Amino acid sequence: MMLVATTLLAGCQPVKPPAPPQQVTTTNSEDTVTVATTEGVTVIDVVSPRGIGAAQVRLTPALTDGSLQVRFHLQGLEQATFDNGAMRLTLSVASHPPYPVSQTLTRNGVSRALSAGDELWATVVLTPDDAATPTIPLMAGAFVITLPASFSDEAASTLSIRWIDFYR
Numbered sequence: 001m002m003l004v005a006t007t008l009l010a011g012c013q014p015v016k017p018p019a020p021p022q023q024v025t026t027t028n029s030e031d032t033v034t035v036a037t038t039e040g041v042t043v044i045d046v047v048s049p050r051g052i053g054a055a056q057v058r059l060t061p062a063l064t065d066g067s068l069q070v071r072f073h074l075q076g077l078e079q080a081t082f083d084n085g086a087m088r089l090t091l092s093v094a095s096h097p098p099y100p101v102s103q104t105l106t107r108n109g110v111s112r113a114l115s116a117g118d119e120l121w122a123t124v125v126l127t128p129d130d131a132a133t134p135t136i137p138l139m140a141g142a143f144v145i146t147l148p149a150s151f152s153d154e155a156a157s158t159l160s161i162r163w164i165d166f167y168r
Contacts, residue, residue, distance in 0.1 A: 027054045033161075040066035044161070045142075047073045051165030056158055059084075068152045068159075070145045071127075075137035076166030082122075082147060083160040089122060089151065093143060095136050095166050099126065120148045137167055 024033045032047040033055040044057055051074055072080065077093040087107040094100045101124045103114040114121050126134035128141035 023058050025056045028052075031055065033057070037066070042066060042068050044068075044070045044159075045073065046070065046161070046163065048163065048165070051075070051167060052163065054160065054162040056160055059152070059157055059159055067149070068147045070147065070161065071142040072145070072163055072165075073142045074163065074165040074167075075139065077124075077143045078164045078166045079162075080143075080145065080164075081160075081162040082151065084151060085158065087120075087151070089120070089147070091122060091124065091145070093124060093126075093136070097135075099136060120150065122147050122151075 023035055026033055028048070028050060030049050031053045032045075034045045035057060036043050036045075046053075046055065070080070070082070076095050077091075078095075079090065079092045081091075082089045087105060089103060089105050091101060091103040094102075103121060104111055105114055105120050123146040125144045125146075126136070126138055126141065127144050128134045128138065130140065134141065
């Protein structure tokens with residue numbers, strides 16, 4: 001009896017759960033897009049040597065439970081577009097001081113310009129790696145964009161991101 005049980009157990013293999021779907025896909029192989037959540041903030045870091053690219057980020061409930069930030073490690077940000085399937089936010093940062101930001105929201109095929117007081121306005125901050133005053137071209141640091149809360153509240157499973165650097 002013991003021999004039969006040992007033989008049956010020897011043929012058993014542990015069951016491996018299926019690998020989770022890939023969280024990020026990029027259009028350019030040299031681009032690096034990572035996602036991490038810390039203290040209720042989901043941060044999407046984008047490093048793009050060519051300065052032009054796109055990525056798809058699979059959104060899970062854990063990623064959309066809190067603030068959603070995108071950090072572009074670029075010298076300039078001619079244009080960034082965020083599309084969650086329900087709405088598309090397009091923004092640009094001027095390359096001259098005081099670096100004004102313009103934003104347009106498209107929902108249900110209708111586009112409208114946003115102003116800084118709008119609830120769908122994304123916060124944009126130039127964050128240099130050192131203590132220096134941020135200037136464009138941003139030689140080391142990131143353009144940190146905090147998307148509006150309602151942007152991640154939408155019932156979307158994917159966030160499409162596209163970017164263009166002035167200095168590509």
